[in-house]
Amino acid sequence: MNAYEVNFDGLVGPTHNYGGLSFGNVASQSNSQSISSPKEAARQGLAKMKALMEMGFQQGVLAPQERPDVAALRSLGFSGSDAQVVEKAAKTAMPLLAACSSASSMWTANACTVSPGADTADGRVHFTAANLNCKFHRSIEHPTTSRILAAMFANERHFAHHAALPAVSQFGDEGAANHTRFSKHYGEPGVEFFVFGRSAFDRRFPAPQRYPARQTLEASQAIARLHGLDEAGVVYAQQNPAVIDQGVFHNDVIAVGNGEVLFHHEDAFLDSDRVIAELHDKLARRGGRLTAVRVPREAVTVDEAVRSYLFNSQLLSRADGSMLLIVPEECRNDERVWRYLSQLTADDGPIREVKVFDLKQSMQNGGGPACLRLRVALRQDELDAVNPRVLLTPSLYDELVAWVDAHYRDRLVETDLADPQLLVECRTALDELTRILKLGSVYPFQID
Numbered sequence: 001m002n003a004y005e006v007n008f009d010g011l012v013g014p015t016h017n018y019g020g021l022s023f024g025n026v027a028s029q030s031n032s033q034s035i036s037s038p039k040e041a042a043r044q045g046l047a048k049m050k051a052l053m054e055m056g057f058q059q060g061v062l063a064p065q066e067r068p069d070v071a072a073l074r075s076l077g078f079s080g081s082d083a084q085v086v087e088k089a090a091k092t093a094m095p096l097l098a099a100c101s102s103a104s105s106m107w108t109a110n111a112c113t114v115s116p117g118a119d120t121a122d123g124r125v126h127f128t129a130a131n132l133n134c135k136f137h138r139s140i141e142h143p144t145t146s147r148i149l150a151a152m153f154a155n156e157r158h159f160a161h162h163a164a165l166p167a168v169s170q171f172g173d174e175g176a177a178n179h180t181r182f183s184k185h186y187g188e189p190g191v192e193f194f195v196f197g198r199s200a201f202d203r204r205f206p207a208p209q210r211y212p213a214r215q216t217l218e219a220s221q222a223i224a225r226l227h228g229l230d231e232a233g234v235v236y237a238q239q240n241p242a243v244i245d246q247g248v249f250h251n252d253v254i255a256v257g258n259g260e261v262l263f264h265h266e267d268a269f270l271d272s273d274r275v276i277a278e279l280h281d282k283l284a285r286r287g288g289r290l291t292a293v294r295v296p297r298e299a300v301t302v303d304e305a306v307r308s309y310l311f312n313s314q315l316l317s318r319a320d321g322s323m324l325l326i327v328p329e330e331c332r333n334d335e336r337v338w339r340y341l342s343q344l345t346a347d348d349g350p351i352r353e354v355k356v357f358d359l360k361q362s363m364q365n366g367g368g369p370a371c372l373r374l375r376v377a378l379r380q381d382e383l384d385a386v387n388p389r390v391l392l393t394p395s396l397y398d399e400l401v402a403w404v405d406a407h408y409r410d411r412l413v414e415t416d417l418a419d420p421q422l423l424v425e426c427r428t429a430l431d432e433l434t435r436i437l438k439l440g441s442v443y444p445f446q447i448d
């Protein structure tokens with residue numbers, strides 16, 4: 001039976017702005033208070049989705065969230081009508097309003113962790129929503145994320161959904177950004193690779209000193225248990241704490257894997273040789289042959305990787321078995337990174353082509369091509385069970401562009417978040433979107 005990797009890209013929400021909310025994420029911190037364009041951001045994301053669809057890849061869409069999150073503000077003590085809640089928060093606690101207004105759910109690599117049916121004990125595709133509890137503005141995403149995933153993958157025979165892990169930092173979980181899967185073919189058992197930043201319960205593991213490690217070993221282990229993964233098909237690795245301290249807040253800022261290929265910086269992991277050897281052995285027992293493309297620091301420094309987002313790329317398998325790398329424009333603007341990429345595709349390795357996309361609006365908040373997509377490997381029968389309206393087609397693309405143009409602002413700054421009209425605009429847009437994508441009622445304003 002055929003099997004595919006389907007990329008579900010996050011549709012950027014109408015409140016996309018630069019709140020400077022993510023300590024440890026260099027782009028988010030340095031672009032704080034810049035002027036954003038929600039419309040341009042959404043269009044840039046849609047252009048990438050369309051391009052992949054036109055290249056023949058399976059492409060899906062994941063809906064944004066209701067923002068400002070009035071329910072979250074109410075839980076923090078703001079009261080009155082919805083408009084009053086927003087006004088009071090703006091007057092007395094602007095940082096909280098900004099946090100409750102972030103469009104951060106666009107980075108769907110952080111929506112959940114997914115294990116394909118070929119890897120799990122019951123043969124179903126398993127999803128665990130990420131609690132994202134390192135940052136308040138992201139910790140409020142998972143209840144709606146769970147409802148949206150349930151509406152997209154609404155078939156109990158094929159899909160199993162798990163609620164987010166306990167909402168404490170000891171089980172800090174950032175979803176697929178710290179998870180990669182290797183396999184010879186998408187429909188066959190593979191090796192799931194979990195990369196964590198620290199251990200919460202075992203003091204023998206080192207930890208970063210400057211910036212937080214968002215993902216814990218214990219969270220990754222819990223997900224492997226929930227999904228019913230076989231130890232023979234699981235590898236855990238600790239991210240190098242030194243690179244977290246240089247701004248690598250998720251593993252997908254320093255490594256990306258697909259099929260039988262791992263593309264990574266030489267400083268990405270602690271005990272790198274052991275990690276690669278274990279991946280190699282476990283994949284070999286699944287009938288695959290790992291190729292690790294290791295980028296030396298002489299070619300690209302960690303700092304250059306963080307600024308260009310070289311590794312926050314999409315590594316895609318083409319029909320002929322070779323691979324294509326989707327990188328952000330920032331890679332072409334960096335002379336050394338671009339030189340490295342030119343050499344990479346000229347060499348005899350698995351990566352034969354590089355395509356560049358302008359994702360500046362998202363990049364300025366630290367979200368590149370890989371952050372913007374959730375990968376779900378599906379066999380044909382599982383793909384047939386997905387809500388068909390969330391799979392991109394030329395006509396859905398046209399509909400979504402028209403929807404963005406009708407509802408999104410061209411420009412947004414922090415003071416605009418205080419405008420109660422923004423909430424009305426957001427709800428009107430999302431109400432229409434749930435009809436376009438046939439999601440049913442998934443937003444708090446639709447169900448409360």
Ligand SMILES: NCCC[C@H](NC(=O)CCC(=O)O)C(=O)O
Nearest residue numbers: 018019020021022025028107371
């Ligand atoms: N995978 C990419 C995630 C980027 C995301 N940035 C943010 O939330 C920045 C939002 C702001 O600063 O407005 C994060 O750090 O989790």
